[in-house]
Amino acid sequence: MAPGDVDMKPAADAGKGKDKDDEKAEDKKKSEEKENPTAPPLTPAQEIKANVALIERGVSTLEPRFMHRVLRNLASIRKKLTDSALREALEEIYVKDSVDKETLLSWLPEAPALAEGEGAMEIDAGPPTAPQRKSPPPSDPLPESEVYLRLLLVHHLLSSPETVPKALQLAHETVEKIQAWNRRSMDPLAARNWFALGRAYELSGELENVRALLLTAQKTASLRRDDECQAVLINLLLRNYLHYNLYDQADKLVAKTTFPTSAGNPQLARYHYYLGRIKAVQLNYSDAHTNLQQAIRRAPAAKAAPGFFQAVHKFFVVVELLMGDIPERSLFRHPVLVNALAGYFEIVRSVRTGNLAHFQETLRAYQAQFTSDKTRTLIVRLRQNVIKTGVRRLSLSYSRISLRDICVKLHLDSEEDAEYIIGKAIRDGVIDGRIVHEKGWLECAGAKSGYGPDVAEAYQRRIGFCLQLHNESVKAMRYPLNAHRKETAAAEEAREHEKELAMEIQDGDLDDDDGLDGF
Numbered sequence: 001m002a003p004g005d006v007d008m009k010p011a012a013d014a015g016k017g018k019d020k021d022d023e024k025a026e027d028k029k030k031s032e033e034k035e036n037p038t039a040p041p042l043t044p045a046q047e048i049k050a051n052v053a054l055i056e057r058g059v060s061t062l063e064p065r066f067m068h069r070v071l072r073n074l075a076s077i078r079k080k081l082t083d084s085a086l087r088e089a090l091e092e093i094y095v096k097d098s099v100d101k102e103t104l105l106s107w108l109p110e111a112p113a114l115a116e117g118e119g120a121m122e123i124d125a126g127p128p129t130a131p132q133r134k135s136p137p138p139s140d141p142l143p144e145s146e147v148y149l150r151l152l153l154v155h156h157l158l159s160s161p162e163t164v165p166k167a168l169q170l171a172h173e174t175v176e177k178i179q180a181w182n183r184r185s186m187d188p189l190a191a192r193n194w195f196a197l198g199r200a201y202e203l204s205g206e207l208e209n210v211r212a213l214l215l216t217a218q219k220t221a222s223l224r225r226d227d228e229c230q231a232v233l234i235n236l237l238l239r240n241y242l243h244y245n246l247y248d249q250a251d252k253l254v255a256k257t258t259f260p261t262s263a264g265n266p267q268l269a270r271y272h273y274y275l276g277r278i279k280a281v282q283l284n285y286s287d288a289h290t291n292l293q294q295a296i297r298r299a300p301a302a303k304a305a306p307g308f309f310q311a312v313h314k315f316f317v318v319v320e321l322l323m324g325d326i327p328e329r330s331l332f333r334h335p336v337l338v339n340a341l342a343g344y345f346e347i348v349r350s351v352r353t354g355n356l357a358h359f360q361e362t363l364r365a366y367q368a369q370f371t372s373d374k375t376r377t378l379i380v381r382l383r384q385n386v387i388k389t390g391v392r393r394l395s396l397s398y399s400r401i402s403l404r405d406i407c408v409k410l411h412l413d414s415e416e417d418a419e420y421i422i423g424k425a426i427r428d429g430v431i432d433g434r435i436v437h438e439k440g441w442l443e444c445a446g447a448k449s450g451y452g453p454d455v456a457e458a459y460q461r462r463i464g465f466c467l468q469l470h471n472e473s474v475k476a477m478r479y480p481l482n483a484h485r486k487e488t489a490a491a492e493e494a495r496e497h498e499k500e501l502a503m504e505i506q507d508g509d510l511d512d513d514d515g516l517d518g519f
Helices: 011-035 044-061 063-072 074-078 083-093 099-105 118-124 143-158 162-180 183-202 207-224 226-245 247-257 265-281 285-298 306-322 327-332 344-355 357-365 367-372 376-380 382-397 401-410 415-427 453-476 483-508
Strands: 400-403 431-435 441-445
Touching: 044 063, 044 074, 044 143, 044 431, 063 074, 063 083, 063 183, 063 265, 083 099, 083 400, 099 143, 143 162, 143 183, 162 183, 183 226, 183 483, 207 226, 226 247, 226 265, 247 265, 265 285, 265 306, 265 376, 285 367, 306 376, 306 382, 327 344, 344 357, 344 382, 357 367, 357 376, 367 376, 376 382, 382 401, 382 415, 382 441, 400 401, 401 415, 401 441, 415 431, 431 453
Parallel strands: none
Antiparallel strands: 400 441, 431 441
């Protein structure tokens, strides 16, 4: 072999080396999978058991964050509840001969009987192994855990219309137990149980029967400074009053109670929503608009709570129209609001164009929806806005138009109605013109110029706001501490240096051009 040649391995040997590397990589991958196996998702029964452990840990350590962590997962676990999952959880949490376990199991339907031979197949399958028995808990869980399990049972029974009466009875028993125990660590769970009780009454159609009970509980929660229960109970009472159109009583409740500021965002969103409805009925549209905006901002995501998101936006659109503004078109393209706001979009179109005929037609077509949404009373008030918009468009199009033509174009009943509406529009400053009663027409002054005292006043307000913002920004500026001392020290050193140079020049020790490079 020549000295420059390279000894090449056979192809078979190279392939064997490659196979060995692949085998090593696979073995390493399998060992990693054995060391870090992917945990399977927990079953509903295991989740309930883990939540009960968290509740008891929070009670023993006096840490409310564990209780709140359990309640945050309540919405997700409610969707997974089944009879078998609840029965399995109760069997694992309680001891074998527990009276409370039998009481809770009685609210569930009986377990289906096993088929003949089913048990034998399970016993004979595979070689006999040592039985693995789960050690039962030494005692029953804490009262907080029992209340949590009862809450899950109530929500599970509320999911079916046939079991709503049983849910109502169980919710009443749970509330009585909570009042008998009177434990402060149970307050977050008590708030959720009050909400479940109100929901059970609403589904059973007996919402007026729970009002006295809620009022008594609200007084008790206020005296105990139980903010969570107080927030839930105030919202339940407001919902009760608004369901029966008792707006005066709802307004008195708001005036005589103080909603706790420490309540969570869901309760604050509900409270602002109810306040917005009350203010809208009372013709206080600006406050209603503010409250509804707060409800939208504090509400959960649209996909998490689509019903509440749609309900708030229905009132928000109507209130914005009553204020004289037109909602943005992008709002009606939202995936959650496209179908829910179809009728409201037609109302917005009729208000924007001033088409009274289209407004009346839309009101008749969507009357059932507006009535169920409790917005029909507010939408009827928009008739004047539609007429004002139509009158404004006519005043810009014609310099003179008869009242009879106005009645035809705006679909009004008589010339007297047209004269009254136009007179009110002139007085409110909607249009600039005058009515000639003898000849029966309206003389319009045309479009206003862009200048005048109103424009000057608006500019003055904007200039004042900008100046005030500038002054506040200057006052809010922050400077480094003692930064001016460094500049003062540098200036003093420069002056001392100048004095020394001047003295040396006078003494003749330094020429005029020496040492003056920096000056």
